[in-house]
Amino acid sequence: MLSRIAESLFWIGRHVERADGVARILDVHLERITQLPAAEQEAEVRRIMAVMGVAPEHGDYGVDSLIHELAWNRDSPTSISGSLHAARENARRARETVSSAMWEALNSTHYGLGGHRRDVVGTFRVCHWAIERMATVRGQIQMTMSHDESWLFLGLGAALERADMTSRLLWTRSTTATEGMSWVSILHCAGAYEAFLRTRYGTFSDESATQFLLLDRLFPRSILHALTTAEEILVQMEPGLQRVGFKDDARRIVGEARTALEFHHAEDLMAVLPGHLNNVQAACARASEAVGAKYFSHAVEDSWFGGIL
Amino acid sequence: MSDLFDHYAAEMAGAAAYDEMFTPEQRLRPAYEQIGQVLDGLSLGDVHARADSMARSFLDRGVTFDVAGEERPFPLDIVPRVIPAEEWAVIERGVVQRVRALECFLDDVHGDQRVVADGIVPRSLITSSAHFHRAVWGFRPAGGVRIHVAGIDVIRDQQGVFRVLEDNVRVPSGVSYVIENRRAMTKGLPEAFMSRSIRAVEAYPRHLYRALRATAPEAAEDPVVVVLTPGVFNSAYFEHALLAGLMGVELVEGRDLVVRGDRVYMRTTDGEQRVDVIYKRIDDEFLDPLHFRPDSVLGCSGLVNAARAGNVTIANAVGNGVADDKLTYSYVPDLIRYYLDEEPVLPNVDTYRLEEPEARAWVLEHLEELVVKPVDGSGGKGLVIGSTATAAELAELRAKVLADPRGWIAQPVLQLSTVPTFADGGFGPRHVDLRPFAVNSGDGVYVLPGGLTRVAMQKGSLIVNSSQGGGSKDTWVLGQPQTQDLDPGRVPPADVDGTVHTWPVSASWQDEGDTGQEQQQQQARAAGTGKGAPC
Numbered sequence: 001m002l003s004r005i006a007e008s009l010f011w012i013g014r015h016v017e018r019a020d021g022v023a024r025i026l027d028v029h030l031e032r033i034t035q036l037p038a039a040e041q042e043a044e045v046r047r048i049m050a051v052m053g054v055a056p057e058h059g060d061y062g063v064d065s066l067i068h069e070l071a072w073n074r075d076s077p078t079s080i081s082g083s084l085h086a087a088r089e090n091a092r093r094a095r096e097t098v099s100s101a102m103w104e105a106l107n108s109t110h111y112g113l114g115g116h117r118r119d120v121v122g123t124f125r126v127c128h129w130a131i132e133r134m135a136t137v138r139g140q141i142q143m144t145m146s147h148d149e150s151w152l153f154l155g156l157g158a159a160l161e162r163a164d165m166t167s168r169l170l171w172t173r174s175t176t177a178t179e180g181m182s183w184v185s186i187l188h189c190a191g192a193y194e195a196f197l198r199t200r201y202g203t204f205s206d207e208s209a210t211q212f213l214l215l216d217r218l219f220p221r222s223i224l225h226a227l228t229t230a231e232e233i234l235v236q237m238e239p240g241l242q243r244v245g246f247k248d249d250a251r252r253i254v255g256e257a258r259t260a261l262e263f264h265h266a267e268d269l270m271a272v273l274p275g276h277l278n279n280v281q282a283a284c285a286r287a288s289e290a291v292g293a294k295y296f297s298h299a300v301e302d303s304w305f306g307g308i309l
Numbered sequence: 310m311s312d313l314f315d316h317y318a319a320e321m322a323g324a325a326a327y328d329e330m331f332t333p334e335q336r337l338r339p340a341y342e343q344i345g346q347v348l349d350g351l352s353l354g355d356v357h358a359r360a361d362s363m364a365r366s367f368l369d370r371g372v373t374f375d376v377a378g379e380e381r382p383f384p385l386d387i388v389p390r391v392i393p394a395e396e397w398a399v400i401e402r403g404v405v406q407r408v409r410a411l412e413c414f415l416d417d418v419h420g421d422q423r424v425v426a427d428g429i430v431p432r433s434l435i436t437s438s439a440h441f442h443r444a445v446w447g448f449r450p451a452g453g454v455r456i457h458v459a460g461i462d463v464i465r466d467q468q469g470v471f472r473v474l475e476d477n478v479r480v481p482s483g484v485s486y487v488i489e490n491r492r493a494m495t496k497g498l499p500e501a502f503m504s505r506s507i508r509a510v511e512a513y514p515r516h517l518y519r520a521l522r523a524t525a526p527e528a529a530e531d532p533v534v535v536v537l538t539p540g541v542f543n544s545a546y547f548e549h550a551l552l553a554g555l556m557g558v559e560l561v562e563g564r565d566l567v568v569r570g571d572r573v574y575m576r577t578t579d580g581e582q583r584v585d586v587i588y589k590r591i592d593d594e595f596l597d598p599l600h601f602r603p604d605s606v607l608g609c610s611g612l613v614n615a616a617r618a619g620n621v622t623i624a625n626a627v628g629n630g631v632a633d634d635k636l637t638y639s640y641v642p643d644l645i646r647y648y649l650d651e652e653p654v655l656p657n658v659d660t661y662r663l664e665e666p667e668a669r670a671w672v673l674e675h676l677e678e679l680v681v682k683p684v685d686g687s688g689g690k691g692l693v694i695g696s697t698a699t700a701a702e703l704a705e706l707r708a709k710v711l712a713d714p715r716g717w718i719a720q721p722v723l724q725l726s727t728v729p730t731f732a733d734g735g736f737g738p739r740h741v742d743l744r745p746f747a748v749n750s751g752d753g754v755y756v757l758p759g760g761l762t763r764v765a766m767q768k769g770s771l772i773v774n775s776s777q778g779g780g781s782k783d784t785w786v787l788g789q790p791q792t793q794d795l796d797p798g799r800v801p802p803a804d805v806d807g808t809v810h811t812w813p814v815s816a817s818w819q820d821e822g823d824t825g826q827e828q829q830q831q832q833a834r835a836a837g838t839g840k841g842a843p844c
Contacts, residue, residue, distance in 0.1 A: 096554035
């Protein structure tokens with residue numbers, strides 16, 4: 001397939017996943033922050049923005065600013081609106097490759113966004129709505145597109161983004177020790193609460209919840225699961241090298257990150273958690289670059305819309 | 310007729326145009342009986358709701374065109390334009406004839422120019438055409454076809470006669486709306502489809518793909534076809550993506566291509582892949598910076614050389630603009646007689662050549678009664694309708710014509726035929742034209758039944774171009790059963806023993822309240838036939 005289209009698909013995968021992830025994180029955090037006394041709100045907003053890698057436009061760390069940066073700022077690649085817009089724009093450029101059912105789901109989401117109020121109540125609604133819409137988009141991808149190379153690129157983008165998102169989610173807790181979000185909330189953010197209960201029989205501890213989101217082999221949003229998926233896709237893309245060595249940088253980077261987690265002693269995880277999370281995020285960024293260099297390597301400079309992709 | 314059309318008769322009475330739906334005595338023409346009955350059963354509110362729903366589905370599906378960076382849905386009117394079978398047969402024959410004659414002409418222009426030697430057209434017609442490119446003179450394109458796709462614009466005059474208004478044999482656009490309009494209409498006005506047979510339009514991409522493959526360079530064993538688009542900001546991007554998608558081929562931009570050793574390749578995740586046929590949707594001038602505009606970033610350097618070397622088919626061929634020239638248009642009836650030894654099936658609109666001194670003098674005296682058009686314009690650009698122009702505009706036009714008589718033609722103002730159109734809260738007569746699409750595979754010309762009917766949404770306006778606020782109508786060609794366009798092999802065979810296959814259900818389903826009884830009956834039937842039991 002065309003390199004340019006492969007690149008678009010990869011980014012559709014990332015942005016769809018990101019819109020979903022940001023919507024979940026914003027939903028849970030917003031609910032908590034709005035219950036805090038005004039004096040404490042700013043510190044929380046600061047912390048979340050830092051974790052999500054955004055800064056307010058006018059140095060204002062209020063709730064409105066958080067809503068704007070994570071939900072409505074179309075020029076930001078981190079906001080729900082920005083991610084949806086970027087995913088839709090990439091799909092528009094790859095329209096003959098993606099299924100029309102998938103394109104329509106993204107396109108009508110793009111138009112639907114304008115019908116929502118942008119206050120706190122409207123933003124809560126948008127979070128839920130975006131999660132539902134992205135489920136539809138992913139359903140259409142699964143069921144109406146051939147699971148061929150184009151699907152692999154979509155899946156690779158999604159897997160790397162998911163590892164990145166879950167690590168950001170864990171960050172929101174790990175930097176404040178016993179303060180901040182409850183584990184119940186964090187698990188809810190990842191859609192993992194019930195899955196966790198069924199796995200651990202309701203025994204809560206920082207360790208068990210962290211372990212679950214970081215290392216569970218069966219839960220789809222755990223970092224280990226996401227990295228394993230990315231690795232499997234990379235192997236499928238280049239099945240030739242089974243015996244010695246790696247020619248594929250992305251596979252090496254993802255594989256290293258996975259093994260560093262998988263073979264670590266789970267008992268002393270909490271002590272080194274921030275380091276682990278940093279590694280995961282760095283690995284996702286480097287793997288993304290390596291995939292780009294290998295598969296999309298041409299004319300990148302004039303191909304991207306609005307500079308936010 | 311229902312009260313939806315109460316005002317229609319009054320508005321129609323004042324106009325000189327031929328109405329496609331009603332006779333001058335306000336009777337429904339036979340072709341529209343079905344439409345009339347269906348609309349009869351609707352209230353104004355129903356029509357509003359249906360029109361809104363159609364517009365909404367266009368937006369969701371991305372059936373849009375781009376104006377200054379904004380995606381707009383292409384307005385589709387709820388009343389289709391209907392063409393009876395016998396009228397369509399004439400249009401079809403006329404379009405095929407025109408494509409064949411222009412194909413001969415273009416071949417001649419880029420070769421011996423017999424047509425000049427024999428005194429049919431002046432040499433200056435060719436040499437002074439802005440679209441005559443020496444870079445492509447003197448060779449036959451790989452595959453031997455120059456006009457792969459044509460859009461021949463046709464109008465119906467006051468007397469009800471179909472006339473050709475212009476030929477588009479470079480990059481005619483709009484066929485995607487023909488396909489999408491039909492899809493939208495089957496949902497917007499489903500009742501109207503039920504008893505009439507309307508010829509299907511979905512076969513177009515198959516014909517196009519077949520023609521493109523058939524005209525590939527001979528050396529290509531399994532030809533790779535691509536569609537070349539200027540990119541997402543082009544107003545017709547939707548169409549490019551749709552056609553590529555429906556043909557199952559790659560939609561490439563110039564930067565995806567590279568020419569090496571006079572062969573064309575596209576950059577893929579698997580390295581460079583050979584390309585054999587390029588269905589180009591960009592103007593010649595932007596195609597190859599080596600030969601044309603050096604600043605173009607839309608095309609790819611070396612394409613023309615690759616075509617000259619016979620290694621790639623470019624559809625439509627470079628240089629076809631000579632035939633699109635409106636001055637050439639004025640000679641087409643002569644070209645038909647000269648190359649085909651036939652009389653034209655479809656007449657031209659009367660046309661004055663302003664480079665002829667007598668005609669020019671007469672036209673300059675009668676500007677108020679005429680339409681004056683630039684010969685290389687498209688999309689209605691530069692066109693001046695004398696009766697609605699200001700004195701200043703006419704003075705400016707006069708100066709332009711005198712400065713460059715070759716650059717202009719003049720035609721009488723024609724009252725294009727009208728069709729009832731839903732606008733400003735009711736139905737009114739609006740002017741329409743028609744663009745049938747033809748596909749030429751070298752061994753035959755296929756004409757898509759119907760084509761794009763464009764409609765001027767403004768009352769009284771004759772400008773139907775989408776770039777100037779025009780909309781469109783679904784075009785129905787009546788008469789032949791739809792199955793004619795299907796391959797016989799694709800029709801599923803009738804069920805041999807005629808039994809009903811029921812849905813398998815799990816045992817637990819039967820206990821669930823109100824559906825239980827029906828399920829049990831189905832189970833019983835299933836048991837009786839020995840089919841559809843739970844697995």
